Amino acid sequence: MDEILKVENVSFDYSDAQVLKNVSFTLHKGDFLGIIGANGAGKSTLIKLILKILPLDKGRITLFGTDIQKFRDNHKIGYVSQKASSFNSQFPATVSEVVMANLYSKRRYPFLGYTHSDYEKLERVLETVGMLEFKDKLIGNLSGGQQQRVFIARALISEPELLLMDEPTVGVDAMQYAQIMDIISKLNDEGMTIVMTNHDTPELIRVSSKLLIFCSHGNGEFLNRADLTVDEVNAIYAGKRGHHHA
Ligand SMILES: Nc1ncnc2c1ncn2[C@@H]1O[C@H](COP(=O)(O)OP(=O)(O)OP(=O)(O)O)[C@@H](O)[C@H]1O
Numbered sequence: 001m002d003e004i005l006k007v008e009n010v011s012f013d014y015s016d017a018q019v020l021k022n023v024s025f026t027l028h029k030g031d032f033l034g035i036i037g038a039n040g041a042g043k044s045t046l047i048k049l050i051l052k053i054l055p056l057d058k059g060r061i062t063l064f065g066t067d068i069q070k071f072r073d074n075h076k077i078g079y080v081s082q083k084a085s086s087f088n089s090q091f092p093a094t095v096s097e098v099v100m101a102n103l104y105s106k107r108r109y110p111f112l113g114y115t116h117s118d119y120e121k122l123e124r125v126l127e128t129v130g131m132l133e134f135k136d137k138l139i140g141n142l143s144g145g146q147q148q149r150v151f152i153a154r155a156l157i158s159e160p161e162l163l164l165m166d167e168p169t170v171g172v173d174a175m176q177y178a179q180i181m182d183i184i185s186k187l188n189d190e191g192m193t194i195v196m197t198n199h200d201t202p203e204l205i206r207v208s209s210k211l212l213i214f215c216s217h218g219n220g221e222f223l224n225r226a227d228l229t230v231d232e233v234n235a236i237y238a239g240k241r242g243h244h245h246a
């Protein structure tokens, strides 16, 4: 099986806080990793290290078999950040422009303009997140949950092989949430490798094939979803695993 992401003995400290300690796991094509942990456990920090938003100090991260220091195929990776949305109404871009802009990273000749197939993709991803009717609206005039849905569409339009989503559904209402989770599951069924955090542990366990559970020590417990017993699942639901012990 194709190896997509390998994290080996990664540790990370902020100047005033030790966060990750010897985190290791490997994902193959089609895996869906759910990252579970309390506020401050280091979930976002780990995702930012994978994306080189934060500098890796200790350990090693490999993407598609290439060390991240040498990795250049950024178009293979989609990212939805935690609180991606925070545009004010003055922000001068439409929903379509925000989503389409993410195609440039993949295009060989961006100056040629968008093709018919680009516009078809745009409609498809906006439809997917239920935002097609808003395509000509200014992003800054949308609600927080609507902006978040646009950011999911933006990540999807470049058809990434690895999709990293850090609480992508914050502020999204229940009906859209269920639809978006279904869509993400479907993309995963079709072979997209996914890393996702959210605070809906039961749902995350339901959709994931692998779990990374942060306990008090920051090293993360890497598990196969299929290996969990019902008792273990219940313990995770109840917060007896994967949460800081005060
Ligand atoms: N830029 C920073 N400088 C210093 N400390 C930071 C910084 N960013 C995060 N931290 C600290 O590192 C720890 C881990 O933060 P991180 O954002 O990775 O947690 P998280 O698991 O994503 O939490 P949440 O569930 O709230 O999103 C926290 O204690 C946080 O206060």
Ligand SMILES: [Mg+2]
Pocket (backbone or CB within 6 Å): 043, 044, 045, 082, 166
């Ligand atoms: Mg976070």
